[in-house]
Structures are given as C-alpha cells and as structure tokens.
Amino acid sequence: xxxxxxxxxxxxxxxxxxxxxxxxxxxxxxxxxxxxxxxxxxxxxxxxxxxxxxxxxxxxxxxxxxxxxxxxxxxxxxxxxxxxxxxxxxxxxxxxxxxxxxxxxxxxxxxxxxxxxxxxxxxxxxxxxxxxxxxxxxxxxxxxxxxxxxxxxxxxxxxxxxxxxxxxxxxxxxxxxxxxxxxxxxxxxxxxxxxxxxxxxxxxxxxxxxxxxxxxxxxxxxxxxxxxxxxxxxxxxxxxxxxxxxxxxxxxxxxxxxxxxxxxxxxxxxxxxxxxxxxxxxxxxxxxxxxxxxxxxxxxxxxxxxxxxxxxxxxxxxxxxxxxxxxxxxxxxxxxxxxxxxxxxxxxxxxxxxxxxxxxxxxxxxxxxxxxxxxxxxxxxxxxxxxxxxxxxxxxxxxxxxxxxxxxxxxxxxxxxxxxxxxxxxxxxxxxxxxxxxxxxxxxxxxxxxxxxxxxxxxxxxxxxxxxx
Ligand SMILES: [Zn+2]
Numbered sequence: 401x402x403x404x405x406x407x408x409x410x411x412x413x414x415x416x417x418x419x420x421x422x423x424x425x426x427x428x429x430x431x432x433x434x435x436x437x438x439x440x441x442x443x444x445x446x447x448x449x450x451x452x453x454x455x456x457x458x459x460x461x462x463x464x465x466x467x468x469x470x471x472x473x474x475x476x477x478x479x480x481x482x483x484x485x486x487x488x489x490x491x492x493x494x495x496x497x498x499x500x501x502x503x504x505x506x507x508x509x510x511x512x513x514x515x516x517x518x519x520x521x522x523x524x525x526x527x528x529x530x531x532x533x534x535x536x537x538x539x540x541x542x543x544x545x546x547x548x549x550x551x552x553x554x555x556x557x558x559x560x561x562x563x564x565x566x567x568x569x570x571x572x573x574x575x576x577x578x579x580x581x582x583x584x585x586x587x588x589x590x591x592x593x594x595x596x597x598x599x600x601x602x603x604x605x606x607x608x609x610x611x612x613x614x615x616x617x618x619x620x621x622x623x624x625x626x627x628x629x630x631x632x633x634x635x636x637x638x639x640x641x642x643x644x645x646x647x648x649x650x651x652x653x654x655x656x657x658x659x660x661x662x663x664x665x666x667x668x669x670x671x672x673x674x675x676x677x678x679x680x681x682x683x684x685x686x687x688x689x690x691x692x693x694x695x696x697x698x699x700x701x702x703x704x705x706x707x708x709x710x711x712x713x714x715x716x717x718x719x720x721x722x723x724x725x726x727x728x729x730x731x732x733x734x735x736x737x738x739x740x741x742x743x744x745x746x747x748x749x750x751x752x753x754x755x756x757x758x759x760x761x762x763x764x765x766x767x768x769x770x771x772x773x774x775x776x777x778x779x780x781x782x783x784x785x786x787x788x789x790x791x792x793x794x795x796x797x798x799x800x801x802x803x804x805x806x807x808x809x810x811x812x813x814x815x816x817x818x819x820x821x822x823x824x825x826x827x828x829x830x831x832x833x834x835x836x837x838x839x840x841x842x843x844x845x846x847x848x849x850x851x852x853x854x855x856x857x858x859x860x861x862x863x864x865x866x867x868x869x
Contacts, residue, residue: 429809435537436737437535437537439531446459446523448523448722451522457484460488460522467529470494471525473486474486478601483559485601486550486551489548490525490542490549491545492532494546497609500777501544502613503548503609504614505547505549506547506550506614507550508520508553509553509558510554510580510581510616510617512574513557513562513569513717514572514617514717515717516727517551517617517618525549527732528541528547538736545739553602554580564719566717566719568717580598581692581695584694584695584698585694586693586694588630589633602696603699606704606706613739613741613783614700614706614709615708616696617713619718621712623660623682623712624655624657624709625711626646626697627646627686627697627698628685628686628687629691629692629695629698631644631691641690644688647768649685654741655709656682657682659738660683661682663731686710705771705782741783744807746782746807747782747813748817749779749817750780750793750816751816751819752818757778759777761817762793762794763792763794764791765791766790785807790802791817793817798819798822
C-alpha cells in the first residue's frame, strides 16, 4: 500500500523533474546565461552598520514576518551565554524541503571577531527577498534552492569584539575560550578538544539536513580556501604546509574560483600585508596555507559529502562600519554565484523496484573515495564538472550497481537508480559507509608520539591562526 503511494509519487516527480530539466536548459552556467541584475541596497530597510545580537534578532524576526512566503526563521541551539544561533531560510519553499532540489548554507561569524561575514549575510537576505519579484536569476535560485543562512555561530565572541580591531584573538573564541573552527571531529587526527554547544548545534543540524554546498565566512585574509584543512600525520607538518588534496580537488578549485572570480578583487591574489601570503588567483588549499585540526569544512565534506569552502572576505577582521557597503559590493555577486553551483553535476533518486525510495544508500563517484548518502526521499546530489563518470551505489539488502553517466555544463544530469533486492551477501560493499570510512582513516597516535614537538606545533598553529582568519 505504502509502496504504491510512493510509486505514484515518484512517477509524478519523474514527470515534474523532466519538465524542470527542460526549463533549466535555459542555461545558468555559460557566457550566455542570465546574470543577477544590478541591485541598490535600501539603507532605510537595512543600514550598513554592525548589528549586535539583539539588533540582528530584530532584523531576522522583522524580515521573516514581512516575507512569510520567502523566509523562515529557526534556531539550531544556543551559545554558552544563551544567545540563539539563528538560521534564516530563504527560498520559495521556506518551510519545507523541496524534494529533488538542493539545500545549501552559509555560516558566518564562527570566529566572533570576524564581523564582516555576519553583516554580509544580513544584506544577502535583504537582497534575496527584495529581488525575488524583479530579478529572474534570483527567482530561479530561490525557486530551485533552499538557502539556509546562519549569520553568527559565535554571538558570545562577537559581543566582546571591538569594531576597528583588524587583528588578534579578542572575541575569536566562544565564551569558554574554544576556537569553534578547531572543534569538529577530524578526518586525519584525533581531536581532543571538548565539544562545545555551538559546534554540537552545527553537527546536529547538518545531520538532519543534507546540505549539498556550503560557505563558511571568515575574515583576516582575502582568499577562498578549500579542503582538506588537515594533513596526514607528519612531524613537521606545521612548518611544511604541504597541500592536502581531496579526490574532488577539481570541484573544490572550481567552487573557490567561482567565488574569487566573481569578487571585485579576490582573484587578483594580492597579499593583505607584506608579511602575509599572496594567493594565486585568490584561492588556496587549506593545508597548503596552514594545516589545522577540527575544522568545519573537512567535517562537512568527509562526514556528509557537503562541499564546503572557507571564504575569507576581509583583510581586516572587524573594519569600521563605514566600509561595510564596499564589502557588500565586492562580495554580492560571489555570494549568489557560489550558491548557484549547487545546480551543477549529477542528482537523482535511489529507489527499489517498486519505486520506493531507499534511504541511506551509499554512493560514490568511482575514483573519488569520499562518499555520500541518499536522503529519506532517496535523493542524492554531487557537484561535478563536465565529463564522464561512473556512479557506484550500495545499499543493505540490494545488489550494488555501477552506472555510467555524463555531466554537461548547462544543467545537472538527472540520474535515477533502481536497485534490485538481493538475498545473498554482496560482500564488503554492504558495509561501505562514508562515516565509517572516515573513522577507519583516522588513527589515534600513541601518547609518546605526541610529545613536545606536537605542543610546539600546536602553539605555532594557534599563533598562525591568530594572524590569519
Ligand atoms: Zn576565522
């Protein structure tokens, strides 16, 4: 009975999807693609000033009340000092996931004293809601994407930060002194830092929503930095800063370049100061810049297959408010074009022979050994550049499958996968899970190997990370 329901539902989805595909063939990814129209912010609605937590809360509440069909406000938890970790969804379906369409996110102000990203997020919300009816590009984006925006993950740190302070660590940490971007489980090394409520809230959040693409906004540099942030163990890793590349390096480079190239100046790769590095084309591999343990982007990618890039948007961490308009103008197009990249690659449904969705099927692009899973609706997404690929699909109780497919530039490839039930044991693939793969990769080091060298390197790391973003 339930299966029949699903079969009909998926059949309708199928028809709907094929139509969607046709309308997407109007092409959002090449030179002839429509672009966002010019936009002049209305400072009467949202001024270029810094918003403390109460001001920010008021803006988010007012906006969600004024645009109930385009926004929804929720909190993923509270900071140590009890401030809500607000998320505002902007989409033509703000309250419900759109089956078959990607959810994406931005998270800003993870380091409380890196304040520009937080204000950019508020202006991005304002831009989206006021442009939906007048800008076909924004309408397309919001009709086909659910955009979750968390303007401040570290409101307690923000509360003790000072406008005009470009460098340093005052306000960087949460109220217990923890760096939230060193507080996630790590792919390469054991993270011994005590879990914090802010990071726990993010972990819970991303375990419930399958985010396809994410940007993590920071300040203190001008660069798009992509996984991995950490490297396999090596005694002098902190000094060597070797690249640590993912199997999706082509995609991460492309996503980072999308941000840098649409930014007013990031792609020029000019160093913030003479003592800081310059970045070719305004992008860098995270570990090639400086390795770190417990970062958010590696966690998103390895555990959930979410492509997250760290966006360092200002040389000065907390510049004077009169510069905010300029920062918005520099980043506006990047912020939009980056999110649109969620519509590149392959997407589809995994289902059984009755058309019922298969949840938590494990998927992998052959040759790219970081996997991902299907949602409870059987959906999956993977951002890929144009080319020919093989998709590997495994699910408990089903025969594994490999499917060849092609990705083109103009629109995502739709690929529905039907799995045949299997009574026999199909071998090790039955146990394949991205998460357990990560756990296998991580090898705790014996105590004696973590001697003074590691304390020197961690000291060096915190020094470096206080200089940069
Ligand atoms: Zn930062």
